[in-house]
Amino acid sequence: MTGGREILTFPCQGEFTKARACLDRLALDYAVISPQPGFSRVGVDSLVLEPEARVSLFREVGAEVICSGWVDYQPTRITAPTDLPATFPEDIVGAVSIVVMAPCIADSNKIRLIVHIAGNLSGVFPYLNVEMPQAMYVRETETFTYMDAHRLVTLYPQRITLAKADDLVDAWHSLEKIRCRANDTWGRRHSLAPNWEMRQKPPAMEIYKRLPRTNCGVCGEKTCLAFALRLRNGEVSPLLCAPVFSEEHRQLRIPFLELCSSLGLSTLPPFQKG
Numbered sequence: 001m002t003g004g005r006e007i008l009t010f011p012c013q014g015e016f017t018k019a020r021a022c023l024d025r026l027a028l029d030y031a032v033i034s035p036q037p038g039f040s041r042v043g044v045d046s047l048v049l050e051p052e053a054r055v056s057l058f059r060e061v062g063a064e065v066i067c068s069g070w071v072d073y074q075p076t077r078i079t080a081p082t083d084l085p086a087t088f089p090e091d092i093v094g095a096v097s098i099v100v101m102a103p104c105i106a107d108s109n110k111i112r113l114i115v116h117i118a119g120n121l122s123g124v125f126p127y128l129n130v131e132m133p134q135a136m137y138v139r140e141t142e143t144f145t146y147m148d149a150h151r152l153v154t155l156y157p158q159r160i161t162l163a164k165a166d167d168l169v170d171a172w173h174s175l176e177k178i179r180c181r182a183n184d185t186w187g188r189r190h191s192l193a194p195n196w197e198m199r200q201k202p203p204a205m206e207i208y209k210r211l212p213r214t215n216c217g218v219c220g221e222k223t224c225l226a227f228a229l230r231l232r233n234g235e236v237s238p239l240l241c242a243p244v245f246s247e248e249h250r251q252l253r254i255p256f257l258e259l260c261s262s263l264g265l266s267t268l269p270p271f272q273k274g
């Protein structure tokens, strides 16, 4: 962290423009971190400012500006490429919009994002599954999960979740790689034999990080790690960990449910099934 400043991002350039105009009107200091030109298809201009300036900004604009979130600002080690982003004859990703940015649950120095896309990735999953043997594809839930170095990426038909990115520019870099990989693979699909089989599961440690880690025993296991291992093997229901659904651990609930969904595990109570 540097000087306690924060970075704010937006779902589209128009929301950034409105926020910036307001900061100018209020004569508040800020800096702009830009994805131009290399990451311009996956990110928009974002603001770096003091927390007090953010509070003043939202007090002024009220409900007129949609912000995707803010996290502590950390200088990035990545520079946006000077070349324009690649284009593809068939763009199955389409427009990309970061709709949520927040600190990571497991490590508050990292960030997580929820990203909506205008295209649809379902068709490319069986082809990515051929080319990325370390990924986990679950055909039933239409999810494709893999590690991009230390970052956890899950692709859904019209959504991407990214956890443990170093900073916003690092996240743009990962998203641009996803965009290029999905479109490139889709362009070569006629030369690939699709594979619908699940080949890998996420490490038990990724499940463990999304549990309360209190070793309370409510699930019937002595430790949360033991429960994570059994969950990974599909031997127990996610619902057995009641604490993760409690108010006390509400920040874990969505990341836990998302990972269970990518494992193909049902998180519906029995009476809701079918």
Ligand code: SF4
Pocket: 211, 212, 213, 214, 215, 216, 217, 218, 219, 220, 221, 222, 223, 224, 227, 228, 240, 241, 242, 243, 244
């Ligand atoms: S119930 Fe949840 S928090 Fe308690 S030991 Fe089991 S996994 Fe851990």
